[in-house]
Amino acid sequence: MNAIDRQGTDTPLREQHRAPRQKAAHRIVIVGGGVGGLGLATRLSDTLGRDGLAQVVLVDRWPTHFWKPLLHEAASGQLDPATHQLQYAVQAQRHGFEFEQGELAALDRANRHITVNALLDADGREILPTRQIAFDTLVLAMGSVTQYFGVPGAADHALPLESVAHAEAFRRKLLDACLRASHARRTGSPDAQTPVSINIIGAGATGVELAAAVRDTVRLLNRYSPFSLDPVHDFRIRLIESGERVLPALSGAISARAQWMLARLGVDVLSGTRVTEVRPDAVLTHTGASLPSDIAIWTAGIAGPPVLRSLDGIAVNRNAQLLVDRTLQSTHDANVFGLGDCAACPAHAEGAILAPRAQVAHQQAQFLARALKRRIAGEALPEFVYRDAGTLVGFGREGTIGSLSNGLLTQPLFVDGWFATVVYKLIYRRHVMTLTGFARMALDSASHWLRRRVHPVIRLH
Incomplete structure (x- = not known):
């Protein structure tokens, strides 16, 4: 008799008649x-x-x-x-x-x-x-993941923006380019008057928000001597879009307002411009133009x-x-x-x-x-x-624009100003609350508020 048979024989009758085991979860x-x-x-x-x-x-x-x-x-x-x-x-x-x-x-x-x-x-x-x-x-x-559409050099020379690691790589490149340019101006080198060129390829929400955020950043960097550059004349921020307008997935009214806000920020919008190649120091377009490039980042598509x-x-x-x-x-x-x-x-x-x-x-x-x-x-x-709740796009110090929708509205409601900015920030807080609960979300919000008043508003290292 094998071990299993012995176990079956030796098990007391009351144990053999126990309730069956609960089904596995x-x-x-x-x-x-x-x-x-x-x-x-x-x-x-x-x-x-x-x-x-x-x-x-x-x-x-x-x-x-x-x-x-x-x-x-x-x-x-x-x-x-x-x-x-x-x-x-x-x-x-x-x-x-x-x-x-x-x-x-x-x-x-x-x-x-x-x-x-x-x-x-x-x-x-x-x-x-x-x-x-x-x-x-x-x-x-x-x-x-980022979709480069087979553009030569794009995967090698244009950063994606999929993760924190990619964001950190872009930030480091931006600081390095600013340090390099600042040193050139102080020493009077031949390329001292050449602006730092940042090319953002793709004018969807990510590209538009990044362009506005970078413009805010170069303005803030001007406060610190190692990065002392004119935030207007020493930077060239381009937003390159193959379609006819920025934010092509949103309404024409929102797109037109976004274009106006980008112009106020000093961002060059190149709509109807298809990138044909990305090189280490330049972005080439279908018109034959070669756009100088210290940093290129690709936000044009996903897969x-x-x-x-x-x-x-x-x-x-x-x-x-x-x-x-x-x-x-x-x-x-x-x-x-x-x-x-x-x-x-x-x-x-x-x-x-x-x-x-x-x-x-x-x-x-x-x-x-x-x-x-x-x-x-x-x-x-x-x-x-x-159920589409609308879309909000942030422009840093210029504010937020977009549309809100719900079942009570016959059409999306255009919003901007302080109200749009508050809703924009609350969307993230709702996400945190979903994961951690209200109490932890409130403490987390308070800690971020205090941190911004203790630490510099821009990371310098």
Whole structure:
């Protein structure tokens, strides 16, 4: 008689008739800790996880979360990203989910597990090995990467703005260029009169906000002797857009107002201008112009992470975005969901998909928190309906403009001035409150207010 038979024979009768073991909790794995992914992990853990109905695992390549709409402020040096980052391990401990750091490498749909690449240190030594993580439901919320559209030299010489690391790289380049130019003017070198040229390629919301933030930064840098440059004459900030106007996704009225505000800030807008090549010291356009370039940054387009193209049996569009239906389920596997920038979610218009915006990811996370509860209960899934709340674009000291929408308005309401600025700031605070609760959000806001009164408003190192 083997060990299992002996155990069965020797077990007392009262133990053999115990109630059957509770069914294992449904395992939900979320890949990507952005606005949608982290928000979904937090909501699911606070509901299904707390009730023992689900086990939630969050996977991300980075150890911390940063709200991407603030990247232009980090890049311009007006915000210290370290004070606005949320550690995934801390959030996991507070809300009861698991966190695995690493990058998605593969998907095995048949056996329902993903493979996460090994985590290496700066010297290439292994910190964590390659791992396999099992799931019952997989949610891909991996955000996006920069789309260079095959422009020669763009990937090599134009910075993207996808992460805190990219923002920090731009900030360092900006400070270095200012130091170099300031020294040239003090020593009277031959290129002393050459302005610092900053080329921002793409005039969507990110590009427009970055251009305004950089103009604010060079004005603030003028206060400090190592960077003492004329904020108007010693800088050339260009915003290059292949379309006919800035903010092409927004209304003509908002675009015209943005163009006027950029002109007030001294930003050169080159609309209808297609970049054909990016070199280390110049940006070439379709007109044959060669624009001097100390720094080039690409904000002209996005695509899904390349790994999505290689996942087992998962359909993507030409931009490597996961094809999902109105329930946010993959068109090829009902156990795989997609949200945010990495997912091509159908819009109301036939054949259109929702734009990659933070509010889309936020609403999709709210939707999936409810939908996955129904899925676990064996109920039919609802369909996601996006409700556009409007768009606000910040211009630093020049203020904020945009539109607000809700079900009570027959058309979007144009807003600007102090009211628009207050709403713009409250959007971020709402995001923080969603993740940490009201009390921690209030303390966090107070600490940032105090910090700005104790420390310089611009980072100089």
